[in-house]
Amino acid sequence: MTRGSPYAPHTDAETAAMLDAVGADDEESLFDIPEDVRFDGEFGIEARGERELRTELSDTFARNRRLTEFLGRGHHGHYVPSLVDDISRRSEFLTSYTQYQPEITQGFLQVLFEYQSMLVELTGLPVANCSMYDAATALAEAARLSNRVRRVSGTRVLVPETLHAGKRSVLDNYVSGTALTVETYPMDDGNVDVDALAERVDQNTSMVYAENPTVRGAIEERLSEIGDIADDANTLFCLGTDIVALGLLEEPASVGADVVVGEADALGMPTSYGMGLGLFATREEFLRQVPGRLVGAGEDAGGRRAYTLTLQTREQHIRKERATSNICTNQAWVALRTAMHVASLGPDGLVDLAKRCVTDAESLAAELSDLNGVQAPVHDRHHFREFVAHTDQPAEAIASDLEKEGFAVHVVGEHELQVCVTDLNASKTDELVAAFEEVL
Amino acid sequence: MTRGSPYAPHTDAETAAMLDAVGADDEESLFDIPEDVRFDGEFGIEARGERELRTELSDTFARNRRLTEFLGRGHHGHYVPSLVDDISRRSEFLTSYTQYQPEITQGFLQVLFEYQSMLVELTGLPVANCSMYDAATALAEAARLSNRVRRVSGTRVLVPETLHAGKRSVLDNYVSGTALTVETYPMDDGNVDVDALAERVDQNTSMVYAENPTVRGAIEERLSEIGDIADDANTLFCLGTDIVALGLLEEPASVGADVVVGEADALGMPTSYGMGLGLFATREEFLRQVPGRLVGAGEDAGGRRAYTLTLQTREQHIRKERATSNICTNQAWVALRTAMHVASLGPDGLVDLAKRCVTDAESLAAELSDLNGVQAPVHDRHHFREFVAHTDQPAEAIASDLEKEGFAVHVVGEHELQVCVTDLNASKTDELVAAFEEVL
Amino acid sequence: QYEPLLAEKNATRVEIDEEDSPLPDELTRDAVELPDLSEPELARHYTRLSQMNWGVESGPYPLGSCTMKYNPSFTEDVAADPNAAVHPDRSARSVQGSLELLYDLQDYLARIGGMDAVTLxxxxxxxxxxxxxxxxxxxxEANGNDRSEVVIPASAxxxxxxSAAMAGYDVVELPSDEDGRVDVDALEAALSEDTAALMLTNPNTVGLFERDIVDIAEMVHDVGGLLYYDGANLNALLGRGRPGDMGFDIMHYNVHKTFATPHGGGxxxxxxxxxxxxxxxxxxxPRVRERGGNYELFDPEESIGKVHGYQGNWLVLVKAYAYIARLGDEGLADSSAKAVLNANYLASQLxxxxxxxxxxxxxxxxAGDRDAADVAKRMLDYGVHPPTTKWPEFVPEAMLTEPTEVExxxxxxxxxHAFNAAMADSDEELANAPSKTTARRIDQVSAAREPxxxxxxLDADGE
Amino acid sequence: QYEPLLAEKNATRVEIDEEDSPLPDELTRDAVELPDLSEPELARHYTRLSQMNWGVESGPYPLGSCTMKYNPSFTEDVAADPNAAVHPDRSARSVQGSLELLYDLQDYLARIGGMDAVTLxxxxxxxxxxxxxxxxxxxxEANGNDRSEVVIPASAxxxxxxSAAMAGYDVVELPSDEDGRVDVDALEAALSEDTAALMLTNPNTVGLFERDIVDIAEMVHDVGGLLYYDGANLNALLGRGRPGDMGFDIMHYNVHKTFATPHGGGxxxxxxxxxxxxxxxxxxxPRVRERGGNYELFDPEESIGKVHGYQGNWLVLVKAYAYIARLGDEGLADSSAKAVLNANYLASQLxxxxxxxxxxxxxxxxAGDRDAADVAKRMLDYGVHPPTTKWPEFVPEAMLTEPTEVExxxxxxxxxHAFNAAMADSDEELANAPSKTTARRIDQVSAAREPxxxxxxLDADGE
Structure with a gap:
């Protein structure tokens, strides 16, 4: 229906005049492509109008079943205030490029500076970058950082045996070009088996990674001890968490974390099929080894405070193969949304939301446990947002039946389901419990 | 859940300091309300959070049945480009007030000037205002204008017998404080009965109103004659139309229209339960009798072109009871959206859209007429967007059955349905025809 | 800074030829000439124009009696629900959701105003x-009691x-007393058997509560008149006074000032x-009522008929509902408290x-011996939106200021600071203001002289 | 013009006390200190910051090799579909719509690049x-053929x-020949049995097509290496050349430059x-495949595993799909034609x-004997966004310029005009530029010295 690109504004007369100005007969003559590699086929992609496409894609997405999701395990949905959608869509933010000209991009730079600042407050660590892609790549970059810093000499990266498979695979790939190896340590009733970990950590250990909450939703009870174990072995302690958990659980700096990684997009984004925002914070001493972008405060020629990308000599466009990472494009716009969401909540709102993550999970576990054939939570721990439930019947069958009733939960073992509750689905827990009763 | 207004930013300390500055003990003491009229009851309205409200209202609106609407008769939906939603929501436009300080509201003033300009192009008349509320109030204001202008002396307002009931009632109310009276003239096979009209028009006629297309979708064939009849009697000819029809049908100025009214929001807005945008254009000679806001081009102190509300001495805030109308707040933001939609279409897009209004209606009428028990269109005329179909069975029953099949059409007579097709529902006409077959 | 008009960028004249027209030539126009620009060009045009405009997210909008308060973003999302985008001729049974909202809004407004019935x-x-x-x-008229006058204070x-004139009434204008309120003696003199209604704004347009309202109501009712409440300033009274309780018989609600619906530039x-x-x-x-759990439209028995072709500005009503529900009793009351506090605090700093x-x-x-309009223009240079000027007229060089609760x-x-600095500037600075705005002072007189x-x-003018 | 930081406006420290905490004290932090502002305050803060930023709707963004073209508004609406907002652990049967889109996008991209299989x-x-x-x-490695080097032109x-280094490869840097293209002799010398791959951008980073691409591919393949296509500049070739047809074995696509997905400030x-x-x-x-009308996720047999915790940036992929489908064959080809025309036209005017x-x-x-960065800063004063400066390094004082097709x-x-005017300005004007921007020239060196x-x-610094 459209001839040419609807987003190329040229009128025919304009095109002709411009060709004339450059001394070309036609557009094709501007292409200096040898005949033997010139493409004269078709892609076979039919152009559609805007209206048609909106209908088409609306129909396509309507083929996704509408389920109430009680899903988590690293990707969490909380209610995102309208303000975030509204202002983040302003074209000055959405359609801007990286801030290579800080004099006309102070707005975005300040938002990123504020994002970093919030993470500094929440982690207690003085350096936070503008973002990694997601929690998995943030963890992987942390391992690579442990391999670069001087005070650590080892090559072993220790991760929990329960590490999320996606994170593990990314980590393996990110260390594949280094001397680092990844090993697991055991868990004990949903928390780190601290004694077993202590045995495994040695001077050849580059990094110890633990999570709070864990992937199974349990709150880790002996974080300081883990920090001490790592510290005693001159090993980095990397703590995985998320931005809501940071509002209530132990402050990472206070338990000796050297690097904090995790998902920050539990705030700021709806569930988006795993699209993330990797948070990355660390100690001052590792500043020049940090991967990714950093925004710093400086001064302009008028002596006024101004923000700019800084310490760029760490980065690939300057340091090339000696850069701290290959990351260039990151998740800046997600960071903007997350910062706006945190600001919308404020300290009271964030703490309250985090508290609800504990209480709602506790109530739901109790209600499910009241049912015949379900014991929840499996681990005798406090939980954050989610918990594992044991089911007498095969978990796979229950989950499948629940899906028919309109609910999605995780299957994490033959007789284990994992259930996650946030402010988005908390009003539907009664229905979930009823559905469980139905299918058990 | 919320104490106080979430949109009042005061911290307790701030409130205290401000009370101190004004020398008040508490907020209540600032209210100078006698005890006997002081309200100490409750409204009984419970505050809800933003998330709860979005869920509540989403559930409320979900109680509207999802019907494919083949409805028109003055309120028409066409596809609105995303760009319109996106930019019209920018707070600088959406949350601005009337342009009382033109030096910082040039943006909106220019958009309104452009809106006026588009209507001038489309109607051929040199004056268009910033908007009336809707087509009904625009028509009513036209009648009142006919009562103010010098060259017209009569009091009779002639309208078609088929005039939309809402328009008629508004018109009656608007002229109720004047000497004007409203009378009808007959229609002939969906068009004005021109001979009958000619008989009714006399020197005591203030205004003749005709529509193109008519409320039943027929295109009027003898507009110039109607214009001549009005002209011969020194009577205003007011033509009702809509902004899409203006893109194809006879230019109002060319058929002698003195005032053009109608709906402009067929572009720019989704169907919104009758929310409108009254277009109002007229001749230069009536300029100082025009109701509503006008934006004019002028100059600023630097000699540069600048826009401003103009001829405000016509308006209520200056002229009070001698104003041309009581209108103050109008539909400015809708006008902005409509102008953006017109600009998005461009001349080719508008003409094409208008042509489709003719061809799609023609095809659908033919398809329905192929069914046993339906004859369409009832009128042997060309149609624009919509047409009346005769049904052998009672129309009410058919419409009710169609609704069960997921379609909405108008019932306009015991055996008459009216059906409207636009780019929004054109892809569903096969389904509509199938549903007709089902229910006949 | 200057942005050309769309038509100055590119316009095309498209001829309508009979051969590719679905209509005979005599039923169509000859051509359409309109701006012809691509989406990127339009996006920049309108984005640029938006940047040349002041909204309430740009800063305070303290236009007395008009004003703007923050329009909650979520109300836009609520109003954009596709399920709410229905045609007004839909059967009542198929739009129960929309009718429910309208019914509830009628109810909310009745409670807030102390009224018995509401039309939207x-x-x-x-x-x-x-x-x-x-x-x-x-x-x-139904009471066989034709009346010819509506009494209105000069400050209204x-x-x-x-509006009164449009309805065919003669207007009797009432002076203010020296305290700025209704002059009760003048009212006494103005009222008669001809009085159809007294229209009153309370607090009035300089923010004063009409303390004699009970007496005033009695006086109006005594002559058989009705008392009309102009709801422009209801935002000052929420939870502290209801027009219905003060003796008003009729009122309208101002949804943008009281319930934060966006004003949309007019x-x-x-x-x-x-x-x-x-x-x-x-x-x-029609109005909406509930019968056995279903919502239906009905025509009041003696209805005046319609003042809008359909049911009014639906999307605005949705936003008003959402706002009222968001605030509830306490929020509404607090919004008035903070609005009054803010006005008093601001005045104390001037x-x-x-x-x-x-x-x-x-x-x-x-503004005393300065020109209020000049002072306002100078305020623009300090980066704020000035107040309403030179109105109401009984206040010399008035600067009517309403900051709302959102500041x-x-x-x-x-x-x-902007108020005070502008007042302290020289006459010349005032006369030359504004200088830091998109446009400098605009000559409204000459714009009106040759519209x-x-x-x-503009084209015809060779511009 | 200056906008304070959120925390400078208002921040609150909220203590977490055991009595109203659902957790024992030892599992919680002591307090949270964060900005504490109302929605109106936040709306103004972020609106103001947006006004201090440059997007492609503000004007051209001609950063060579980076650039921004217009991001169609409708793709945002499409991506905001609530039905598309699903969790990545949903069963494949319950997200057939999402998988269908991903499958079709894999297919579109394969066709556009002349490739056989695509991961998103x-x-x-x-x-x-x-x-x-x-x-x-x-x-x-699967071919028992460990290699240690990746060859990359200096201009890349x-x-x-x-990226090559992260994967553990040694990088062999290749100089450009005097025409600005790959020096084939140098390539010959660089290639060996150790060569895992040659990474090439084509057209390269000064816009030149690597005319010897067929020979180059043969040379690389002859030593058993693979040819990698950096898709940054694919937007120049759409419909006129496909990497797969040129002998490339692997390529990545740049969706923001080629398919107009918003860059979001980074x-x-x-x-x-x-x-x-x-x-x-x-x-x-996993990748997506279709089996009997159903879409499913599968793991390629020898898969390297994952480079993202889930399936990547879903919302961006949706927008890329929508853009490609909007343009189709002709639109995509036209976008390249107009991008090339625009670059040539702009250069002709400089x-x-x-x-x-x-x-x-x-x-x-x-920029010849002027400092390219200074010229760029001066261009800001003419109201435009300047090009990429001082890169690639083999061009002295380079101003790498890419206007895209949307201008x-x-x-x-x-x-x-901005280019030429800046170049004509004095050294002093350049050194003092910019002066009309939100911030004046920012001292990046000192910002980096004391980060x-x-x-x-800032607080600790007493600022």
Whole structure:
């Protein structure tokens, strides 16, 4: 229906005049492509109008079943205030490029500076970058950082045996070009088996990674001890968490974390099929080894405070193969949304939301446990947002039946389901419990 | 859940300091309300959070049945480009007030000037205002204008017998404080009965109103004659139309229209339960009798072109009871959206859209007429967007059955349905025809 | 800074030829000439124009009696629900959700105003006034009691006068007393058997509560007249006074000022009208009622008919509902408390005389021997939006100021600074202001003398 | 103009007390200190910050090799579909719509690049490079053929070097020949049995097509290496040349430059990777396939595993799909034609030497004896966004310029005026530029010397 690109504004007369100005007969003559590699086929992609496409894609997405999701395990949905959608869509933010000209991009730079600042407050660590892609790549970059810093000499990266498979695979790939190896340590009733970990950590250990909450939703009870174990072995302690958990659980700096990684997009984004925002914070001493972008405060020629990308000599466009990472494009716009969401909540709102993550999970576990054939939570721990439930019947069958009733939960073992509750689905827990009763 | 207004930013300390500055003990003491009229009851309205409200209202609106609407008769939906939603929501436009300080509201003033300009192009008349509320109030204001202008002396307002009931009632109310009276003239096979009209028009006629297309979708064939009849009697000819029809049908100025009214929001807005945008254009000679806001081009102190509300001495805030109308707040933001939609279409897009209004209606009428028990269109005329179909069975029953099949059409007579097709529902006409077959 | 008109960028004339037209030539126009630009060009055009405009997210908008408060973003999302985008001719049974919202909003408004019945149809405040006065007229006529006058204080909004006149009434203008309120003696003199209604704004347009309201109501009712409440300033009274309790018979609600619906640069608005039981039969049709769990439209028995082709500005009503529900009793009450506090605090920081007190949500400062309009233009250079100027007229060089509850102390202090700095500037600085704005001072007189109202007119002028 | 930080406006420290905490004290932090502002305050803060930022709707963004073209508004609406907002652990049967879109996008990209199989997982171009190089590595290893080097032209993007290094390869840097292209002799010398891959951008980073590409491919393949296509400049070739047809084995796509997804001030992006059939088994898992009308996720047999925790930046992929479908064959081809025309036209209007020709979508002008960065800063004062400066390094004082197809002639003329005017200005004017921007020239060296990366750091500095 459209001839040419609807987003190329040229009128025919304009095109002709411009060709004339450059001394070309036609557009094709501007292409200096040898005949033997010139493409004269078709892609076979039919152009559609805007209206048609909106209908088409609306129909396509309507083929996704509408389920109430009680899903988590690293990707969490909380209610995102309208303000975030509204202002983040302003074209000055959405359609801007990286801030290579800080004099006309102070707005975005300040938002990123504020994002970093919030993470500094929440982690207690003085350096936070503008973002990694997601929690998995943030963890992987942390391992690579442990391999670069001087005070650590080892090559072993220790991760929990329960590490999320996606994170593990990314980590393996990110260390594949280094001397680092990844090993697991055991868990004990949903928390780190601290004694077993202590045995495994040695001077050849580059990094110890633990999570709070864990992937199974349990709150880790002996974080300081883990920090001490790592510290005693001159090993980095990397703590995985998320931005809501940071509002209530132990402050990472206070338990000796050297690097904090995790998902920050539990705030700021709806569930988006795993699209993330990797948070990355660390100690001052590792500043020049940090991967990714950093925004710093400086001064302009008028002596006024101004923000700019800084310490760029760490980065690939300057340091090339000696850069701290290959990351260039990151998740800046997600960071903007997350910062706006945190600001919308404020300290009271964030703490309250985090508290609800504990209480709602506790109530739901109790209600499910009241049912015949379900014991929840499996681990005798406090939980954050989610918990594992044991089911007498095969978990796979229950989950499948629940899906028919309109609910999605995780299957994490033959007789284990994992259930996650946030402010988005908390009003539907009664229905979930009823559905469980139905299918058990 | 919320104490106080979430949109009042005061911290307790701030409130205290401000009370101190004004020398008040508490907020209540600032209210100078006698005890006997002081309200100490409750409204009984419970505050809800933003998330709860979005869920509540989403559930409320979900109680509207999802019907494919083949409805028109003055309120028409066409596809609105995303760009319109996106930019019209920018707070600088959406949350601005009337342009009382033109030096910082040039943006909106220019958009309104452009809106006026588009209507001038489309109607051929040199004056268009910033908007009336809707087509009904625009028509009513036209009648009142006919009562103010010098060259017209009569009091009779002639309208078609088929005039939309809402328009008629508004018109009656608007002229109720004047000497004007409203009378009808007959229609002939969906068009004005021109001979009958000619008989009714006399020197005591203030205004003749005709529509193109008519409320039943027929295109009027003898507009110039109607214009001549009005002209011969020194009577205003007011033509009702809509902004899409203006893109194809006879230019109002060319058929002698003195005032053009109608709906402009067929572009720019989704169907919104009758929310409108009254277009109002007229001749230069009536300029100082025009109701509503006008934006004019002028100059600023630097000699540069600048826009401003103009001829405000016509308006209520200056002229009070001698104003041309009581209108103050109008539909400015809708006008902005409509102008953006017109600009998005461009001349080719508008003409094409208008042509489709003719061809799609023609095809659908033919398809329905192929069914046993339906004859369409009832009128042997060309149609624009919509047409009346005769049904052998009672129309009410058919419409009710169609609704069960997921379609909405108008019932306009015991055996008459009216059906409207636009780019929004054109892809569903096969389904509509199938549903007709089902229910006949 | 200057942005060309769309038509100056590119316009095309498209001929309509019979061969590819679905209509015979005599039924079509010859051609259409309109701007012809691509989406990227349009996106930049309108983005640029938006940047040349002031909204409430740009800063305070303290236009007394008009004003803007923050329009909650979520109300836009709620109103954009595709399920809410229905045609007005849908059967009631198929739009139960929409009707439920309208019903609940009627109910909310009745409670807030102390009224018995509400219509949501009027598409703006002025339309509400007109509808309300038509209701009064129908009531009097039904009682065989034709009346010819509506009494209105001089300080009232211009729409009051125009609306009464549109309904065919003569307007009797009432002077203010020296305290800035209704002059009760003058009212006494103005009232008669001819009085259809007294239209009153309370607090009035300099923010003063009409303390004698009970007496006034009695006086009006004694002559058989009705008392009409202009809801422009209801935002000052929420939870502390209800028009219905003060003796008002009819009122309209200002949804943008009271319930934070966006003003959109001049509309759309909504002007719901509430009335006491006795007047309910005269309200515009249709209204919404509930019968056995279903919502239905009905025509009040003695309805005046319609003031809008359909049911008014639906999207605005949705936003008003969402706002009221978000705030609830306590939020609404707090919004008035903070609005009044803010006005009082701001006034306390100004080096201006405020002749009338105690004011509530707004106050009329006077620019004294300076020109209020000049002072306002100078305020623009300090980066703020100035107040309403030179109105109401009984205040010399009035600067009618209404900051609303959404401003915090810092923002009020900034505003005060702009007020005070402008007042301290020289006459020349005032006369040359503004200089830091998109456009400099615009000559409105010459723009009105030779009106150029379209790009075609500019073209004809060779511009 | 200056906007305080959120924390400077108002911040509150909220203590977490055991009595109203659901957790024992030892499991919680002591307190949270964060900005504490109301929604109106936040709306103004962020609106103001947006006004201090440049987007593509503000004007051209001609950053060579980076650039921004207009991001169609409708793609945002499409991506905001609530039905598309699903969790990544949903069963495949319950997200058939999402999988269908991903499948179709894999297919579109394969056709556009002339590739056999595509992964959509990499969340950015650099991640795509890394994934692509890991695929090459896995392929070599599976063939018992460990290799240690990746060859990269000096003119390539920095990410190429960093990605190869991250995968554990040594980088062999290749100089450009005097025409600005790959020096074939130097390539000959660089290639060996150790060569895992040659990474090439084509057209290269000064817009030149690598005319010897067929020979180059043969040379690389002859030593058993693979040819990697950096898709940054694919936007120049759409419909006129496909990497797969030129002998490339692996490529990544740059969705923001080629398919107009918004860049969001630095991301999120997406870096899909296409490969020839032989390499398909090594692609990241999972990919999407269709079986009997159903879509399912599967792990390629020899998959390298994952480069993102889930399936990448879903929302960006949706927008890329929508854009491709909007344009279709003709639109895509036209976008390249107009991008190349615009670059050539703009260059023709500049008073600058452009040392390397014939360029396509971008060109490297040289500022000669002026400092390119200074010229760029001065361009800001003319209201435009300047080009990429001082890169690639082999062009002296390079001003790498890429206007894209979305600019019209007027806009290119404005841009040319800014280029030429800045070049004609005095050294002093350049040194003092910019002066009309939100901030004046920012001292990046001192900002880096004493990094202050949070408001806490500013606080500690007493600022």
């Amino acid at each position: 149809q009027p598409p703006a405040g002025a339309a509400g006034e007109f509808a309300g006065i038509l209701v009064a007229k129908a009531y009097h 909004h211009g729409t009051n006068f125009a 509309g759309p608005g909504a002007g719901p009208v509430g009335v006491v039981e006795e007047l309910a039969p005269y309200l515009p049709s 080096d201006y005389e405020v002749p009338y007190e105690p004011f509530h949500h707004e106050f009329a400062a006077t 915090n102390r810092d923002s009020l202090d900034d505003l005060a 150029r109202l379209s790009w075609r007119a | 997982q990499p969340p950015a171009g650099a991640a795509g490079e890394f994934a692509g190089i890991l695929v090459a590595k896995a392929y070599h 993007h920095g990410t190429n070097f960093a 991301g999120p992006g997406a870096g899909p990777v296409g490969v020839v059939e032989e390499l398909a088994p090594y692609l990241p898992s 008073d600058y030497e452009v040392p390397y020709e014939p360029f396509h979508h971008e060109f490297a002008a040289t 019209n002639r007027d806009s290119l003329d404005d841009l040319a 202050r990366l949070s408001w806490r750091a």
